[in-house]
Each structure stands twice: as structure tokens, then as C-alpha cells.
Amino acid sequence: MDLGGVVLLRLGVLTPSRAYVRRGLSSCHRTTGFDIKRSVQKHYKSWLSFDAAMAAAVVTSCTLHSYATYRYGGRDVMDSQIPFACRNVRSDATITENVTQSLSREGIVVLELDDAVLNASELKSARQDVTAARHLLVTTGNDSNVRQDKVVRVNSTVILDEEKEGLTGVGLMFCVDLLRGVTHSLLEHGYIESHTHLVPRHVQLAEYGGDDGEHYVSHLDACLTSVWEMGLQSYMQSRDARGRVLTCILYLNPSDWDVETSGGALSYQHVGGADADADASTWTSISPRGGTMVIFDSRRIVHRVEPCYSTRHALTCWIMGQVDDV
Template identity: 35%
Template sequence: MSNRMDLLALGGLAVTCTITLADAYMTPPIESTTPPPSKSALLSIPQLKQLDRKGFVQIPNAFSRNSILEARAAAIDLYKSTSFSNQNSPSVRQDTTTFISDISSTPVALRSIIRAMRSVASELDSADSTDFSRTISHRVPLHLQLAVYDGERKEYRAHRDNPVLGSRLQDVGLLHYLRSKPYRARGITCIVYLNSEDWNVEESGGGLEVFLGADEQDDVGETSKHPAIVSPVGGTMVLFDSRVVLHRVMPMLCTGERRIALTLWIEGEPRSTA
């Protein structure tokens, strides 16, 4: 009996260690503290309030034309010289992506935008709870996603960046729960577009369609009470609640356009309502 109990204990320990290692392996690098705010805040109080109230805010001209032109040129150079890939099913997502960070090998034009995007976490942390109360204790991954849609009919089907069910082990099973680790901590999605300032959704497609108010179980947007379309104009920044906002990238309509976007998933804990 003693030997059997010892074997069971060792087996349990092995399973626990395996889960812990897998969990750690699937966790993206996170800084222990948020970076200091940038010299000039990207979010105004009214914009914070809108993000809090609607779960979504669009900020035109968050970055200057010159900074976007330089960042776009650097991104295209990376696209031509670096391995971009698509880790998702082609039936769901047809862009290609890579991950970049604020390191010396990253072009300066991109690093300046990366730093500004990462500083948004500090702005959310320092916001008064009457202005923003969705999430607290924000942290930022070391890496941002650089995504390129290159060619006609490229799109990304409707989805949430942090599916609610992905947080409940009993609903999805152990394997899916572990695989979803990089997504479960996402609180606020921050996107900056590196496209031309005259991007036209009707001609080029590629708009970000946001299904505000969609039911939790709705995965196509049919129940959305206030759908909105964002044109991915260069310099525009978009913020939305990763947990609840259903969204999609509309199909590209022009073969000669490249749609380029930087995405940062800011981690945050839900604020207690008690």
C-alpha cells in the first residue's frame, strides 16, 4: 500500500511539474512593472471615459505623419527581409505576422512608436477610477505583433482577443487552457496603423469592424447593437477591451495595398466590483 501511494504521489508530482513547465513555456515575456509614461499622454480624459464606457475608443492622429511614414518604411523593410508567418488557420486569418520589441536591432522609427504604445499601460494605471475602471495592475509584454495583409481578399474573421471561455478550465479542457495562456491575461488591445493617411475603406477594404455590445456567445456580430468600422489610416490608434469586444478585419479589396498594423496586448486584472 505504501509503495502504491508513493507511486501515485510521484505521478501526481510529475503531472504538476509538466503542467507548470508547459504553463511557463506558453507565457510570453512580461515586464514586472509598467514603463514610465511618455512625455505627452496619448489619451485624453474624454477618451479614457469612452474606453471605460463603451470598451472601445478610436484616436485619430495619435502619431505624426512623418513618424508613421518612417515606421511604415521600416516595417516594409522588415517584411521583405524577415520571416513573417501565419500561425493561425488560413480559414480564420490570412495575414502574416512577426514579433518585434524595443531593442537595438529594431529600427529606430518603430522603436519610438513601440515605446509610446507601451506607455499606455502607465496611463491606464494612473487614471482615476471614475475615468477608467475596467482593468487595473497593467503590465506589458516585451514584444508587439507586426501584421501585414498583402493582397486581395486577405481578412481576419470575427473574434475576441481574450475569449471569456478561455479563462475557465472546466469549459475548455486542460490542453486548450494551457494553449490559451498567452491570451487569458489580455485586458486592453492597443493597435496603431502604419498605413497611408489617405486609406479608403471603400476602395481598399481592410477596415476594422467592431461589434460593440455583442452577446458573449455571439461569434459573428449578429447581436451587436452599435457596430462600427474603423479605417486603418496611418497614425490612428485604437484601444478596446480584449475580453468583450468582438471584431474582425474586413477583406482587402486591392491587390496593390499592404495593410500594416502594430498590436500590443496590455495585460490587466478586472477591477473588483465589491
């Protein structure tokens, strides 16, 4: 072995194969400097090829995982329409200039009692469809200490949840289209608190059972947490929630719902108000009577569902959009 080869071996740059070692270094005298250089190049080339392949595999795997996470976390964004495509005659008749101004001023507006958006026959039809769809309801996967409702995603054609599928009844279809038309109606009356809206094709049907005081703790519908606090994966999974600017709820319970006996009120307060453990006087409660519609700013209104002692149903559409920083 020439001096260059000895130096390479001593420095650990060249690692002899086992067969090469078994033959002993005595045989190395026949190896030229050129052979050693070629061996080194071959050795490192093979390792570089392996490392490159592994790096490519890791990058590809991470990319596919990230894309799947991003896509699943943004399925409403990726399956949505502009408000004009969702315009609805009934929504236009329901959402007036006064309703729009109240929403802009207070961050929330409630249409109930004489202003309820469903008449008796429409509510009855929707409730029958809800009963027919109950077998499709599934738990949300959230911590049971946070919420205990069961949900299914609904559009005006089919009820969807993963592999489960069934037809939506006419009554429920009417309600879905009514909710999805709200944004266009608000914009027609000059709503400017948010812009560049997208309306998901699917809305959520939720059921709270009345046996164990099922409820949902205080929360915002919009996710305002930064990526640094959440971590990248959780941040990507919350893509839909990060884009929410308006929440539209339509209650499909009996029109004579009594919160004193059945519970299930929607309680709310504005961001910056007292926390969830504060005196009840800091919260405003809304009865989830059938036909009642509630619209609020997803980024400003902290809300919770009080314990339910009767089965409670709500249809919810989350509108996505952008808000200009002040």
C-alpha cells in the same frame, strides 16, 4: 512447502519463477515458510520500486510539460512591466481625460484624422522599418479559415520570433514605446475598468497581404472560456489571452488608406450584440489609416478584420490585468 506457502501459491500472491516451476513443486518441500515470506517481500519490493520509479517519471514528465506549456502560454506575463515603468511622454500627450472617459463609457476609443498619433515623418520612418522587417514575418499557426496574417513579436530593442532576431529601427521603436506607454497615461486620468496591469515588453507586428482578401474572423482578444470547456492544456496555453484587459492598436499604413478600394477595415461591436452573420448595420467600421490608434476593452469588444486588397500593417499591444466581478 508449508501450509502458508501453499495458500499463497493457490491465491496467486506468490508467483513462482520459471526456474522454480521447472524444478517442479516436488522440490518445494525444502522451502520453509520463512523463505516464502522473504520471497514474497522481495518480489513485491522490486515491483513497488519499479512502479514508484515509473510514477515519478510520469509525474516529472507531466510537470515539465505542464510548466513548458504554462510558460510558453504566458510568455507575455512572464516578460512584462508595471505601467509606471513604461511611461512615455508622447503617450501622456496623446491620452487625455476625454480619451479615458470615452474608453470607460464606450469600451473603445479611436484617435484618427486630426487626432492621429503619428505625424507624417514619424509614420514614414515606421513604415520604412516595417519594410525592413518583413522577412521576419511568419504565419501564426492558426487555422487559415480564421486568420491569414503573418506576425512577428517586436520590442523597443530587437525584433524577436523564436530563433529569428534583428534590430528594430528607430521609427518602429518609437511606436512600440508609444503603445506601451498608453496604460500609464490612462491610469493617470483615472481609468478604473481594470486594475493590476502588466505591460508586455513585446508587441505584435501583423501584416495582411492584399492578394487574396486576407482577413481575421470575429473574435474577442481576451479568452473568457473556462478550463472545463477548453481542457487543461489549452487553458494553460491561453494564459496570456486570459489576462488581457486592454488592446492598443497603431496602424502603420498609408495615411490616405481607402477602405472602399483597399478593404481591411476593423469592424467591431460590443459583447452581447448581434452575431457575425447579422446585418452590417450592427457593426461599426474603422479605417486603418496610418497613424490611427484604437484602444478597446479586450473582454467586451468583438471585432474582425475585413478582407484586405492592399498590404495592411498593424502594431498591437495587449495589456494584461484584473477585472472585478460585478
